[in-house]
Amino acid sequence: MIFKRFLHSNLTRKIGFAFDIDGVLLHSNSPIPRANDALKLLHARSIPFILLTNGGGTLEHERAEFISKKLGVEIKTSQLVQSHTPFKKLVPTFENILAIGPHTVRQVAENYGFKNVIHSSDIIRYNNIITPFSGLRNQNDELMKISKNIKNIHETKFDSILIFNDSRDWGGDIQIISDILNSDNGRINTKRSYKSEVPSIPIYFSNKDLLYSNGYNINRFGQGAFRYIVRELYRKLNDGKELQDNIYGKPFPVMYNFGKECLEKQAGKINEKDIYMIGDNPNSDIIGANKNGWSSCLVRSGVYQDGDKLDDDHTPGLLVNDVYEAVETVLKNNQ
Ligand code: G3P
Ligand code: MG
Structure with a gap:
């Protein structure tokens, strides 16, 4: 009933959604109830949206294919922005990269165009004494399956470390990342002779x-917990100096700018405040949307729970139970 009502009513101006x-x-790989109805409603109304x-x-x-199947709604590749999608813009800057995350990030990095991609498992395969507490070093079959034998890996001068996604091997990855951040010029098996906030x-x-x-x-x-440990260890090894690192993803402008570009490719110019x-x-x-001039809507189906304290920056324009209620309310408020 509600669906039909929203299907036929007109909006007063162009709006877009980022989910x-x-x-x-x-939740992991299971759809949250009514999520598919929310997206179907937008499809039926030709209202632009992306997943961010x-x-x-x-x-x-x-x-995109996986989510399309799960939710029974077509999601095009161009509608999906993952936190590492903007890493594409780093391709001209770095040639030799260390890619961290599940082994599938090798393919992601190569597909983006990075020339020489080394995954942390390749270093464990080269010499597993480097990572005494890696969960991988004793699983020979798995290690052989996911890693590559890279000749002269010790001669590689890494240009950067890119954490594409959550580490699947904290014991190994923390050791390897720390070694390289404190190496002589980005080479494994070396150690620099000075302390600095600059890795x-x-x-x-x-x-x-x-x-x-x-x-x-x-x-x-999430990845922030992993980052916290990497930073703490760096500080300890560098006489209290804070690691200078780079962070992508929400809530940073890089992600919202990228998301806006994607929406506008679908639908033409949209004002920031008309993106929900x-x-x-x-x-x-929420803080990302608020700080980037977008409208924000917080649902109760995930991290946030009633009673959590929210200061002004973190306060959403709307607080609702789930994604369907979010879409329904925004449409109602815009007609
Ligand atoms: O690793 C996933 C997580 O940190 C958050 O994903 O979709 O809630 O932004 P999402
Ligand atoms: Mg979330």
Whole structure:
């Protein structure tokens, strides 16, 4: 009934939507109730939308296909912005990169155009004494399956470390990242002779989410927790100097600018305040939308729980139960 009412009414101006994925559309790989109805409604009205997630780890077209199947709504590759999607713009800057995340990030990085991509598992395969506490070093079959034998890996001068997605091997990855940040000019098996807040080569994290929602009743650690440990160890090894790092993903402008570009490719010019970010995390989705001039809408199906304190920057324009209610309310307010 409600669906029909919104299907036929006119909007007073052009609006667009950006949906977070984890905690808004999906919990891990399971659809959140009514998420498909929310997207179907927009499809039927030809209202432009994108998915803007701090997640990733696989190619955009694979993830778009996967979500399309899960939700029964067509999502085009051009409608999906993952936190590492803007890494594409770094391709001309860095030739030799260390890619961190599940082994699938090798393919993502190569597909973006990075010339020489080394995954942390390749370093463990080269010499597993480098990572005494890696979860991979004792799983020979898995290691052989996901890693590559790279000749002269010790001669590679890494240009940057890119954390595409959450580490699947904290013990190994923390050791390797720390070694390279403190190396002589980005080479493994070396150690620089000075302390500095500037690492030997630049490091890029693709998000800073301390917590995210996967459907378990308590929020889980995200990439921000991993980053916290990397930074603490760097500080200890560098006489208290803070690591100078780079962070992408929500809530930073890089992600909202990229998202706006994608929406405008679909629908032409849209004013910032007419883009509605529907998110579950006040510390990424909501503060990011507020600071970038977008409208914000917080759902109760993910990270945020009633009673959590929200200061002005984190306060959404709307607070609703789920994504369908978000879409329904925004449409109602704009007709
Ligand atoms: O790793 C995923 C997570 O940190 C957040 O994803 O879709 O809630 O932005 P999303
Ligand atoms: Mg989320």
